[in-house]
Amino acid sequence: MDFFQQVYKGKNNWWRYLLLSLVVFTPFFLRIFYFLFVEVKTKPTNLDSNFLLFKGLQQYVVFFVVLILGVRFLHKRPIRSLFTSKKKIDWWRYIFGVSSWGLFVLIYFSLNYFAYPESYRWNFKLVPFAILFLISITLVPIGAIFKELFFSGYLLQVFGVLTKNKWTAIILKSILYVLAVGISPIFSKVGFHVLFFYLASSLFTGIITALDDGVELAMGMQTANNIFAILYITTTWTGFQTNALLLDRSEPKVLFLVYIPVLLFLPIYFFLLKQMYGWERVKEKLSGKVIEPSIKNINL
Incomplete structure (x- = not known):
């Protein structure tokens, strides 16, 4: 069974998908909107950015727990099936994803600098930076x-079972990702270019998830994206500044x-990931049909 077929290990009634998606996505979307356009712009002067960031991020703990519980008890399928089709979640893949892509992000920021x-x-100040770290x-x-569990995991699998087509599922989850995170102050500065970036990034994570049969990478x-963006460089033109090492004033x-x-x-x-993990049958894994496995194979 591949990553898309993991949904068949549980209950797949349409109302279960709708209910859990609304329960998770609606507050997630509203929280982003409120944080960027209300809380950040109206914060009291005595609240520093670290406290505001902490307040914003702690919400994700709740979203994470709700998603996990929804898959386990609403869909009645193993939590592992949300992460991967492998026998166990490969946290070494996650660590490699953080470190290897983190190197690319570091190169990117350094080139820019x-x-x-x-x-x-x-912009370095020891105590605020230590707290930020x-x-x-x-x-x-x-x-x-x-974020990746919900978009590249849950929604990718949802759209896969609903459309029966892997590539369509990757596109739909990417569009929804753009709608969710594309509303930010950066849009007024960069315009539709930033939507292209978000769409390409989400398509990429969908592609590597389908090829690797798991969301770990x-x-x-x-x-890596989020940690480096918070710690390394902050800007004067985004809606929220952190106590990062450098301040971009341009x-x-x-x-x-x-x-x-x-x-x-x-x-x-x-190319690096493809060579390292030996991905094969690329066309089939990206554009093939999502086929319900036989009852015998569902428990594999």
């Missing part, structure tokens, strides 16, 4: 894992922000 050194100011290694991974990528540079990661880093990273 050395290309425009005049745009950056050293603790938040980043505790709550940020939970938020990142939740995608969770690692999301974790206007966003579309080339570095969108096209270098999408057109250069993602293809290189895909």
